[in-house]
Amino acid sequence: MKLKLATMALGAAMAAGPVMADLVFPSLSYRTGPYAAGGIPFADGYADYFTLLNERDGGIGGVATKVIECETGYNTEKGVECYESTKGEGSLVYQPLSTGITYQLIPKTTADGIPMHTMGYGRTSAKNGDVFSHTFNYPANYWDGASGAINYLLDTNNGDLSGKKIALVYHNSAYGKEPIRTLEELSAKHGFELVALPVDHPGQEQKSQWLQIRRDRPDFVLMWGWGVMNQVAVQEAANIRYPMENFIGIWWSGSENDVLPAGEAANGYKALTFHNVGTDFPVFDDLQKYVVDAGKAAGAGDQVGTVLYNRGLYAAMLAAEAAKKAQEIHGTADITPAMMRDGMEALEITEAKMTELGLPNFGPTFSVSCENHGGDALVGVTQWDATNKTWSLISEFKATDGDVIGPLINEDSGAYASENNIGSRC
Amino acid sequence: MPDQLVFAMEVILNGLMAGVLYALVALGFVLIYKASGIFNYAQGVMALFAAMTLVGIMNGQVPFAHLINATFGTHIHYFGWNVPALLAIILTMAVMVLLAWAVQRFVMRHLVGQEPIILFMATIGLAYLLEGVADLMWGSEIKTLDVGLPQGINLWIDESTFNIFGYGFFIDNLDIVATVIAALLVAALVAFSQYTKQGRAMRAVADDHQAALSVGISLNFIWVMVWSVAGFVALVAGIMWGTKSGVQFSLSLIALKALPVLMLGGFTSIPGAIVGGLIIGVGEKLFEFAIGPLVGGATENWFAYVLALIFLVFRPQGLFGEKIIERV
The missing domain is CATH 3.40.50.2300 (Response regulator)
Known part of the structure; x- marks a missing residue:
């Protein structure tokens, strides 16, 4: 009987063909x-x-x-x-x-x-x-983001950022510090002044940073934030009446969550992106x-x-x-x-x-x-419309500065390869 | 006047305002510690819970909607009405009283006479429970809170200081409102504890549980009352911080800002919480302004604790705390 059942089961399995996981x-x-x-x-x-x-x-x-x-x-x-x-x-x-x-x-x-x-x-x-x-x-990646932001500012400022001041408000963590090196290189290349302003985790209190922005009056503010830091930054920017169209966040600072709490005051805020928005x-x-x-x-x-x-x-x-x-x-x-x-x-x-x-x-x-x-490495820019509560893609996905980013990537990956004895495979 | 001095004055004013907001959170800790000797780890989460409940009621949100929908296959999320801010605040307060009763009835009552560390651990458990309940009840998305409080630069101060110094100071209208509310709150709490029967009973319980019981004071009632008042303070703090950043999980982390204030001001003094908040607020902002740029910035979080530690070394009970004298 057992043999008969086993044979039947085997036969059924064979008839059904291979089962895909x-x-x-x-x-x-x-x-x-x-x-x-x-x-x-x-x-x-x-x-x-x-x-x-x-x-x-x-x-x-x-x-x-x-x-x-x-x-x-x-x-x-x-x-x-x-x-x-x-x-x-x-x-x-x-x-x-x-x-x-x-x-x-x-x-x-x-x-x-x-x-x-x-x-x-x-x-x-x-x-x-x-x-x-x-x-x-x-x-x-993040360095594309940094370069994408600068490229967008170049596009909207007749290709010239010399003499401009750009502030970077960033989460004081490894993530937030990612764009600094790239922005420093781009600052040297395009002649703008970079001011880096760290915000401690979680970022609920940013009065010092925004008072400094109000005093220094940078032409543009970039932000590498996440979580509550984003909402507070947008609100503080609105409080000091910083022009929102000159305020650009990385893609992790550009969702509905980040702008809705500030209401109408967030209108015009921009964020980088690598995909489109809406339905x-x-x-x-x-x-x-x-x-x-x-x-x-x-x-x-x-x-x-x-x-x-x-x-x-x-x-x-x-x-x-x-x-x-x-x-x-x-x-x-x-x-x-x-x-x-x-x-x-x-x-x-x-x-x-x-x-x-x-x-x-x-x-x-x-x-x-x-x-x-x-x-x-193509990056676009979106902008928030507070009245309709929608983001819109306001630029094409454009190329970033490979001449600056490429050597930085080779330097960092080369160091990792040396530390871990990784040879070339391509 | 040199620019740096004018800027420093603006920083000090903003530090004072930030200090008031820190003090609002610290007050809740002080109230419960004063009355029951419990360091309430859940105070920050209570602020989150209160603010979420307020927004939920204002927006006519159905509590536990996700759970209800998942269980019964329905699709209800809102009742379809909006509740005016003032009524919503009153209803939220009722919820906080209910929470205070539940905490007392189901947790604290069973731990009477236990070591302070056990009670502290119980409040850690309570914090995580409350976090989960708040998420389940109202959802974890970021909510906009607008109870009609003004926000943004105060133009009168901006213009007045510009006329005097040639530079307009930035002071946030919300911070001014917070200062007024904090002053009223402290005055009300001091008056309550000094001049009302319940307030005096609360102080008696704080002094000696056994003695208070022996003269017929109900420990249960006093603790429910204290947790309710702490819930009210949490609601006020939740409204202020929630208006700034939206109501979201991170509100519970504002407790971190209250700890150095408590260390400095003392765990048992209401005025201590306010003065401690002001010192921390001004100290951290001034340090960030003067020293921050030299050391890469982001000094506020750790400097607040350094400041508190310095005070602690010289006055372990805090500036206004009761001196600890133990006879051997």
Whole structure:
């Protein structure tokens, strides 16, 4: 009897053909803690895009996707725990959503052979794929952000910033200090004066910094902030009547969360970006039909179309496209993390592809290679309309200053390679 | 007058205003410590909880909406009405009284007679519980709080100082309002503890629990009352800080700003909290102005603690704290 049952089971299994495992995309989210307001929309956007692929397309290449969410609370130790507890699930790519977690995971993911994508954050010099084999930071990094801001100011000031004063208000942490070196180099190149003003964590009290800005009257203020620091800075700028159109934040200082508390006073504030804003893209119709209306939206389903939701959706789209590329390269739908890495390294995002995905002009076009894990470094600028409570993209995605950033990346990645005995692989 | 001196005067004025805001948070700690000897770690979270409740009531938000919707498959988030600010403040105060009762009934009552460190640990647990409940009840998105308080530069001061010094001082209208409210609050608290029956009972409990019990004072009632008053102070602090930055999780971190104030002013003195706040506010702002640029800035957080430590070395009980005398 037992033999008969076993034979039947074997026969049934053979008849059904090979069972594909789900394509696993871990989401190291932070829905709790001081930065939850920023973590929730990103996590929702990331999850919703994969739900859309499952519901509309039957997954990627016929294989269903599965998002495993692990709560980090934006805490580095918890982030590493999340990585350790999910890497055995067949996780294809990690998006740690924290520079601190990124730094901890670079050696771990490299040793484990799992790729990591740190879009717009993390270790900037990871752009050098010759050194950082498993870390990718396309389409833009912090130094691109610094250069993008200066390029935008050059564009809007007849190409001349000599004699101008630019203040950088930054979170007094490794993250906040990232753009300083690049801005110093750009200051020497373009002849503007740079004044760096650190703000201690969490940034609820910034009176000293804004009194100094009021006294020194810089022509422009750049901001590298996160969390409550952003809202307070925008409010303080409004209080001292600093012209909002001359105030530009990095992409982590440019969501609805950052400007809504200041109300009308925040009107005209600008922020850098590497993706478009709003819901005026065909993919959102599909999201509404297959995800939201079907009651399958992540979280409360109330974040669709916000800046950080769009960023999460964009990150998911790039991961899905890399997975498709990996399937194409290796001729199998059931890809491994190593194959995923190959897919990421061969990723090419064209406008035709973006249009095909229902995301025309949603993000910059770029390509990734063995040497270049950071893409083409194109950065745009958005502006807040307080009356309509909307962000708008007010510039094209434009090239940043590779002549300045390139040597800095080579210097930093070269030092990392020496410290860790990493040889050239490209 | 040299520019630097004029700027320093502006910095001192702003330091005084910032100090008042710190003192508002420190007051809540003092009230509970004075009456029960408990260092209430949850005071910052109480400010967050109070501010979230106020915004939730004002906006007609359904409490625990996400939980209700997930359980029953509904899609309700708002009642569809808005509550005027004053009524919302009164309703929030009622919620804070209810919270005070719950804390007393379910936590503190069971810990009477325990070591202070146990009570302190209990308030740590309470802080995390309250954080979670606040998130669950009202959601973790950043909320705009507008109860009609003015914000932005005070033009009268700007113009007056410009006429005198040739440079207009920046003073935030919100800081001026906070100063007035803090002054009224302190006057009311002092009057309450000195001239009312309940206030005198509170002081008696603070002096000696056993003696207070023996003359018929209800310890439970006094503690509920004290936690309610601390809840009210947390609400005021939450309104002030929430108006500045929006109501969000980080509000709970304002407690960090109160600690050096308490160390300096003493844990048992209401005027000490105010004077301590002013000294910390002016000290940190002036240090940042004068020394900050020489050492790369961002000195305020650590300098406040250095200042408090210096005072602590010479006056361990704080400027206005009760001197600790133990006979052996």
